[in-house]
Amino acid sequence: MTEPLNPEAFRAYARRCGLVFLAVACMTLLMVAASYVPLHNHALTIAIILSVACVNASLVAGYLMHLISEQKMIYTLLAFTGIFFAGLMGLSVFAAHDVPALLHQTVTR
Amino acid sequence: MDIPYTVQARPDTGVYNAKVGMWLFLASEVMLFGGLFSAYILLRVAAPPGTWPHGWLSVPLGTLNTLLLALSAVTTLLAWAACKARLFDRYKLFQAVTLVLALVFLGIKGYEYRDKLLHYEIALKDGRIADGHLVESRPEAVVLHGRYVASHAELMDGRHPGAHEEIRIERAQIQRMENYGPAHNTFTAIYFTLTGLHGLHLIGGILVFAYLWGPGSAMWHTDPERFTNRVEVSGLFWHFVDLVWIFLFPVLYLT
Numbered sequence: 001m002t003e004p005l006n007p008e009a010f011r012a013y014a015r016r017c018g019l020v021f022l023a024v025a026c027m028t029l030l031m032v033a034a035s036y037v038p039l040h041n042h043a044l045t046i047a048i049i050l051s052v053a054c055v056n057a058s059l060v061a062g063y064l065m066h067l068i069s070e071q072k073m074i075y076t077l078l079a080f081t082g083i084f085f086a087g088l089m090g091l092s093v094f095a096a097h098d099v100p101a102l103l104h105q106t107v108t109r
Numbered sequence: 110m111d112i113p114y115t116v117q118a119r120p121d122t123g124v125y126n127a128k129v130g131m132w133l134f135l136a137s138e139v140m141l142f143g144g145l146f147s148a149y150i151l152l153r154v155a156a157p158p159g160t161w162p163h164g165w166l167s168v169p170l171g172t173l174n175t176l177l178l179a180l181s182a183v184t185t186l187l188a189w190a191a192c193k194a195r196l197f198d199r200y201k202l203f204q205a206v207t208l209v210l211a212l213v214f215l216g217i218k219g220y221e222y223r224d225k226l227l228h229y230e231i232a233l234k235d236g237r238i239a240d241g242h243l244v245e246s247r248p249e250a251v252v253l254h255g256r257y258v259a260s261h262a263e264l265m266d267g268r269h270p271g272a273h274e275e276i277r278i279e280r281a282q283i284q285r286m287e288n289y290g291p292a293h294n295t296f297t298a299i300y301f302t303l304t305g306l307h308g309l310h311l312i313g314g315i316l317v318f319a320y321l322w323g324p325g326s327a328m329w330h331t332d333p334e335r336f337t338n339r340v341e342v343s344g345l346f347w348h349f350v351d352l353v354w355i356f357l358f359p360v361l362y363l364t
Contacts, residue, residue, distance in 0.1 A: 010194035017183045017190075024179045028358075032172050035363035046364045053359045057352050064182050065348045071123035074132055081136040085143050092147040096154055 020063045027056040116334045131342040135349050138310075142353055145303055149360065152295045162296045164268030165289075167221065171362040174217050175354060181210035182351040185318070185344045192337040197329055200340070204322045207347070211315050218308055225289040225297065229253060230264065231278060232285040239276055240264055243288075250279050251286070300361055307357060310350045317343045 005013060031052045039045050062068045067078075113119075114126040122129055153161055184207045191199035224242070231239040231253070241255010253276045258264060287293055291301040321340060328336040 005190060005194040007194055007196070010190055010196065010199075013190050014187055017186055021179055021183045025176055028172060028175045028179070031359050031363060032168060035168070035359075042364075049359045049363050050356075053356055056355045060179075060182060060348055060352055060355065064186050064351075065345060071118075073122040073124060073129065077129075077132050077136060081139050085139055088140065088143045088147055092150050095151055 016063070020059055024056055024059055027052050027059070031056075116332070116338060125338055127338055127342045128345070131345050135345065138349060142303075142306075145299075145306065146356070146360070149299050149303065152299055156295065159262055159265060162265050162267065162294070164266060165296070166300070166362045167224075168362055170217055170221055171358050174214050175358045177210050177214045177217075178351050178354050181207045181214070182348050184210065185340075185347045189337065189340045189344050192329075192333070192340050195333070197326075200329075201322065201326070204318060204340075208315060208318050208322060211311060211318070215308065215311060215315075218304065222301075225301075228289040229255075230261075230287055230289070230293070231283055233278070233282050234284050235282070238264070239278055241273060241276065244275065248280070250277055251283075252277050303357055303361065307350065307353055310346075310353070314343070314347050314350055317346070 031049050034045065034048045034052065037045070039048075067074075112126075116125060118124050119126060119129075184203045188200050188203035188207060191197070191203055227243045229239075229241065229243050229251075231251070233239065236259075238258050238261060239253055239255060240258060241253035243251065244254050245252040255273050255276060256271055257276070289297055291298045321336075321343060325339070326336070328339070
């Protein structure tokens with residue numbers, strides 16, 4: 001947003017920000033509620049909670065950081081960041097192949 | 110010498126330079142926190158079954174902090190929008206609210222740290238383990254508000270802690286005494302590292318906001334466009350800090 005705001009546009013913008021905050025607050029409470037639901041499948045619980053966290057993050061990035069209406073330059077920069085971040089997380093996944101050996105270690109504490 | 114493109118967008122990028130600079134900085138921050146999240150994943154996946162703690166952190170306090178930070182993200186955005194609308198008094202108000210919310214967040218985080226640093230696990234010579242918060246420490250004995258457990262594994266699930274009472278332990282009975290600080294185990298180590306680094310970012314943001322609210326706001330009267338852009342890039346940083354917390358909260362408190 002490069003153009004100046006008039007007072008009426010400011011009020012409309014504040015209302016939109018308020019709605020985004022409400023959505024983030026609801027998502028946060030949903031995450032907390034999901035953590036207390038006895039699903040008996042810890043992996044599923046984690047997947048649900050992190051999915052809601054991703055929605056929350058999308059709201060913040062999209063609306064509060066204005067990524068839904070940014071310049072191509074910023075998108076290009078973020079695309080490269082995404083590629084490198086995916087590579088970094090990929091290393092974690094590849095390293096997980098070493099984990100079975102660790103899982104059989106004796107618990108000392 | 111004038112710094113170019115502090116207000117007008119640079120023709121080839123379409124944005125002013127400070128904004129590109131901030132996004133480049135945030136890209137490097139993504140990799141910094143990404144590396145630590147990667148470390149968390151590896152530590153957690155590699156933890157033998159039953160050794161990764163659950164329920165050691167206060168979910169109500171974490172939830173409150175999440176809401177406070179989300180609200181501060183909105184108020185910092187409104188501070189920028191107020192600058193765009195040429196409502197300087199509103200800018201001052203919203204930026205002040207952001208600062209207060211950020212300080213309250215840090216205060217709650219400090220309380221949580223204090224809670225962990227005063228929480229002790231004491232291994233006794235008879236094989237029992239006493240676990241609880243330190244009430245009193247004397248040369249001859251320590252007093253905890255906590256409970257006895259038979260094994261270390263019983264301490265891993267903090268969601269059902271059972272009854273607590275005041276326990277007096279003679280120093281001569283103590284084999285090992287350790288608080289829940291960063292050196293306690295891998296969970297507390299990664300918890301203090303991640304939240305500590307996040308807290309340092311918060312402190313950095315608070316300093317910048319305080320400058321822009323106080324002495325830095327003099328620029329509003331000479332170059333309001335440039336001042337508005339400063340508020341915008343500092344807000345971008347703050348939103349990133351909020352984004353990091355949006356993932357830290359579920360990862361550390363809820364899963």
